[in-house]
Amino acid sequence: MAGRTAATARRLRLAAELRKLRERAGLTATEAAAAVGTSSGQLSNVETARFGVSADRVRAMAHAYSCCDQALVDALAGMAGDRTKGWWELYRDVLPPGLLDLSELEHHAGALRTAYTAHMPGLLQTADHARVVFRQVVPELSPPEIEHRVSHRIKRQEVLYRADPTPYRTIVHEAALRMEFGGRQVARQQLDHVLRMAELDHVQVLVIPFAVGAFPGSGQSIGYASGPVPQLDTVHLDQSHGPVLLDAESQLAKYRTLLDRMEATALGAEKSREFIRTLLRNL
CATH class of the missing domain: 3.30.870 (Endonuclease; Chain A)
Incomplete structure (x- = not known):
């Protein structure tokens, strides 16, 4: 998981959607972290967009959360896997x-x-x-x-x-x-x-x-x-x-x-x- 200095709205949205999946599964952060093989602190960093997350980890989380909506899982994995910087980054300052x-x-x-x-x-x-x-x-x-x-x-x-x-x-x-x-x-x-x-x-x-x-x-x-x-x-x-x-x-x-x-x-x-x-x- 890679840290980010400034989370974009897209990264924040991914983090929020992953948190929603966990909550719908009825899992606490501690239970979810154990299910995906990470710590509750690392999971918290993902769910608050302080850390980025890989497409594979997104799929693992969705599986642990019993999410059967494959189209949604694919879309979230696509958001996680896209690490390219857009042209708008030239305007950040x-x-x-x-x-x-x-x-x-x-x-x-x-x-x-x-x-x-x-x-x-x-x-x-x-x-x-x-x-x-x-x-x-x-x-x-x-x-x-x-x-x-x-x-x-x-x-x-x-x-x-x-x-x-x-x-x-x-x-x-x-x-x-x-x-x-x-x-x-x-x-x-x-x-x-x-x-x-x-x-x-x-x-x-x-x-x-x-x-x-x-x-x-x-x-x-x-x-x-x-x-x-x-x-x-x-x-x-x-x-x-x-x-x-x-x-x-x-x-x-x-x-x-x-x-x-x-x-x-x-x-x-x-x-x-x-x-x-x-x-x-x-x-």
Whole structure:
């Protein structure tokens, strides 16, 4: 077991899931440690993400805990076996940890769903639009800090461009589409970019017009990242103090339902593209 100086959200999630498996098996930490051939102290370090854990040890723990969900065991072993450092590590000294956790979450997600009412989706923002957004951060960011955040946001978008792109479906309210961040020229370039991305097979942009009126989830920015199995899905809420990640089963169910209802309220994909085209022509 290897020690880590800073546990990422992904490592913390693995540790939490292993603890859940033990607790569901009705084993104390001492009993579980004996069953897998380690000490209770080492097991505690694994369950708190102070130590990393190998894929083989994860499988041994799952067997000791009588876990019969092979898909979940395989997914957890995959999380443990992936020791590669992602591109986001280059930003560790210049950005808040929460933004790096978000990058890692998106990188590993099997599919992404988001919903925005006042902002463009981060994965669809142009650099000029993002730069305007970060200039409004309180407390104010320095020019270098702004550029670090802009480059990080654009780098996150690689999940939509790689050889095996991540399926992405986003709900955008008309208010976000009409806001002229950075003036008309920047706004036109932003709308044009969203429209071009919406034409991709793996990207779906669904618009909720003003005419809809009230709808579930209004006022929230929501992200939903699908894991290799549903138990490892994660909800991302975008707050002014940084990203908040949720993974309790009840929370996952709540936000799946909320996104489903928001999508039912929105225009279909083709009507949404035509809606954006109309806004672009009139801008």
